[in-house]
Amino acid sequence: MGLMTAQEYLESLHDGRIVYYLGEKIENVAQDPNLGVCARTMALDYEIAEDPKYKDLATVYDEELGETISRYYHKPQNGEELIKAHDLIVTSTNLGDGIIPFSHDIGSDALNAYSITAQAIGNPEYIQRVENYRTYLKQKDLATCAAVTDVKGDRMLRPSHPGQAHPDQYLRVVEKNDKGIIVRGAKMHITGAAYSNEILVLPCRAMTEKDVDYAVAFAIPANTPGLTQICRPFKSKVSSLEFPNTRQHFIHTDSLIVFDDVLVPWERVFMCGEWEHAATMVYNFALLHRRTGVAYRIPMSEQLAGVAMAMAEYNGVSQAPHVREKLTDLLVYLETLRSLSRSACLDFVMRGGMAVPNPVVTNIAKYHFASKYHDMVKIIQDLAGGALVTSPTYKDFQVPEIKSYIEKYMIPKNGISGEQRMRMMDLIRRILPAENETICLHGEGSPMAERMTIFLEGRRTLAQCMKLVETQAQVG
Ligand SMILES: Cc1cc2nc3c(=O)[nH]c(=O)nc-3n(C[C@H](O)[C@H](O)[C@H](O)COP(=O)(O)OP(=O)(O)OC[C@H]3O[C@@H](n4cnc5c(N)ncnc54)[C@H](O)[C@@H]3O)c2cc1C
Numbered sequence: 001m002g003l004m005t006a007q008e009y010l011e012s013l014h015d016g017r018i019v020y021y022l023g024e025k026i027e028n029v030a031q032d033p034n035l036g037v038c039a040r041t042m043a044l045d046y047e048i049a050e051d052p053k054y055k056d057l058a059t060v061y062d063e064e065l066g067e068t069i070s071r072y073y074h075k076p077q078n079g080e081e082l083i084k085a086h087d088l089i090v091t092s093t094n095l096g097d098g099i100i101p102f103s104h105d106i107g108s109d110a111l112n113a114y115s116i117t118a119q120a121i122g123n124p125e126y127i128q129r130v131e132n133y134r135t136y137l138k139q140k141d142l143a144t145c146a147a148v149t150d151v152k153g154d155r156m157l158r159p160s161h162p163g164q165a166h167p168d169q170y171l172r173v174v175e176k177n178d179k180g181i182i183v184r185g186a187k188m189h190i191t192g193a194a195y196s197n198e199i200l201v202l203p204c205r206a207m208t209e210k211d212v213d214y215a216v217a218f219a220i221p222a223n224t225p226g227l228t229q230i231c232r233p234f235k236s237k238v239s240s241l242e243f244p245n246t247r248q249h250f251i252h253t254d255s256l257i258v259f260d261d262v263l264v265p266w267e268r269v270f271m272c273g274e275w276e277h278a279a280t281m282v283y284n285f286a287l288l289h290r291r292t293g294v295a296y297r298i299p300m301s302e303q304l305a306g307v308a309m310a311m312a313e314y315n316g317v318s319q320a321p322h323v324r325e326k327l328t329d330l331l332v333y334l335e336t337l338r339s340l341s342r343s344a345c346l347d348f349v350m351r352g353g354m355a356v357p358n359p360v361v362t363n364i365a366k367y368h369f370a371s372k373y374h375d376m377v378k379i380i381q382d383l384a385g386g387a388l389v390t391s392p393t394y395k396d397f398q399v400p401e402i403k404s405y406i407e408k409y410m411i412p413k414n415g416i417s418g419e420q421r422m423r424m425m426d427l428i429r430r431i432l433p434a435e436n437e438t439i440c441l442h443g444e445g446s447p448m449a450e451r452m453t454i455f456l457e458g459r460r461t462l463a464q465c466m467k468l469v470e471t472q473a474q475v476g
Contacts (some may be wrong), residue, residue, distance in 0.1 A: 002067050003059065004141040006046035009103070010039055012142075012197055012329075017223040019194045019255075021231045026357060029195050035231065041096060041194040041250040042143055042381075045103035047355045048092055049141075057088045064137060069138040072104035073111065075354040077416050082345035089295035098303050098431055099250035100296040102192045107144020109292055110200035111137065113285035114217060114270045116352030120280045121271070129271055133219060142197035147187035147257055148163035148204045148285060159207065161213040171201065171259060172213040180265040181272060183216060186258045189442075190303045193196040193255040194231050196222055201269070205278035214301035215278045217271035218264045226262035249430070284351065286445055286453070290366040291357040294341045298367045300431070301334045304376050307428050314421050326379045333376055340365035367450040373440040377432055388425050397422065 004012070010030040019026045021034055029035040049058040049070060060074045061067075076082045092099040111134060119128040137144065150159075153169030160167070169184030183201075193199055200219045207215045220227070233254045249454065269279060308330050312318035318327070344361040383386065387410075397406050410418030441447060470476055 005047050006043040009043055009046045013195055015223040018375045019229045022233050035194055037251055038253050042101050042103045042195055044096055045092055045101040070104050070141055072108040073138045078355050079346040079348050082348055086295045086345050090298050093296040093299040100319050103143040105292045106146040107200050109288035110146035110285055110289055112204055112392055113281050116284045117277055117281040119275050119352040123220040130268055144198045144200055145190055145192045145196040147190045147199050147201045149189050150204050151186050151188050158211055160210045170214045173216050183259050183262050183271055187253045188256050190257055191252055191254045194229050199285055201280050202285055203278040204282055207275035209275055212273045212275050215271060215273055215275040215280055220264055224262055226260045228258045231255050256419050258316055278402050287362055290444045291362045294365040298338055301337055303431050305330045305334050308380050308383050310424050314412040314416045333372055337369055358417055360454055363450045363453045366444055367447055370440050370447055374437055
């Protein structure tokens, strides 16, 4: 079968799935004026795979199948392959003007977490089912997303706790029969689900024996009966309509997915009741997904550094001591992220027969990005000045009676046109929507989740350091 084309992918979305956007049921997401933009964002990954320039990065030749497949569904075997997957995410995000297309990456993080967990459980049936499913994805090149985060209800109560408002705050198995399992519940914030082919479901936390019905993982097509998706409304990136030269814009939305007694056939079930292993699955997914998150934040951080430098230059202040300090902060932010991201790949560990990025370094990289992001935004808002929120728009610029005023009075330093400055500010508005601050904090897990993992994974290092100083202090 081989790779899907961008056109085939868009056509595949017209499959009867139930998706709501702003109160309307959407008949064909690829054709919808809002969700169509998101679907075309995802389609970019398919365009990249079709482009001979990116073939080596985006695809691999699968010896067993004897065909070329997406790199995302290949199990990396070493640091070099992890770096290639990393560079693919960076490249596709760059081509998406700072937005990752998301067609296979989150899904492949979930798929790899299934593989690692199936090995940890040691059940040959699960191992075989996951391998069969991987082969299916390789052959069909389907777009996948990961539905992990439950709606959760009271965060301090376990899934099965009777104090929860209802028993469906976490997705659970309500029935088993010879065809498969019936599941009920909802997953929230699921990026790209409305325009993915397959939804890969995982538990979102560690479970106890009482939570046995909630320890469930499976994959289903997005048009499976009983699934309803309700999408987050998003603002179209307004300015690209006003700036005719701007490239097509890219954007995503996230779904609340309701599972209203959905039948999942046994061959698609990868965990059902193994509560002791729920933590392994969510832990490994989080690790892989944070590496993905860190990689796509590199182009975003390059944008931050670029617009800060441009505004400082345009306004003639780039040599001012306090501005140089701010630009240095941006450089430290960017270069720390770049080097942590790459070293996490090179210092990989093997799990479930595949190379996975170093857990401590990956979590530090994600924590670094999220915890310092707001400070970097503040620098840009400062350097751009108040015109960022008050300047005339390009629509005004196109009106002959006032164009000359705008042209004259928007000029910053000599040699830079008013239009150049307006365009740069327009880019800043596009790359810094207010919601980005929340996205950076919570996407791939909240900062506390990263700190907990850093501590848990780093305890051996702490013990080694303690041993070292005890030797130096000649204690014991
Ligand atoms: C843009 C975006 C895209 C996303 N995409 C996906 C996706 O594709 N798939 C997916 O599965 N998820 C996705 N998520 C979900 C994301 O992983 C979660 O938002 C994140 O894990 C935080 O969970 P929450 O939003 O439920 O926050 P909460 O869990 O409500 O956290 C809020 C606060 O409560 C604290 N808290 C929570 N529980 C406890 C506790 N038990 N004890 C003490 N403190 C606690 C947290 O530390 C945090 O400070 C996405 C999120 C965003 C913002």
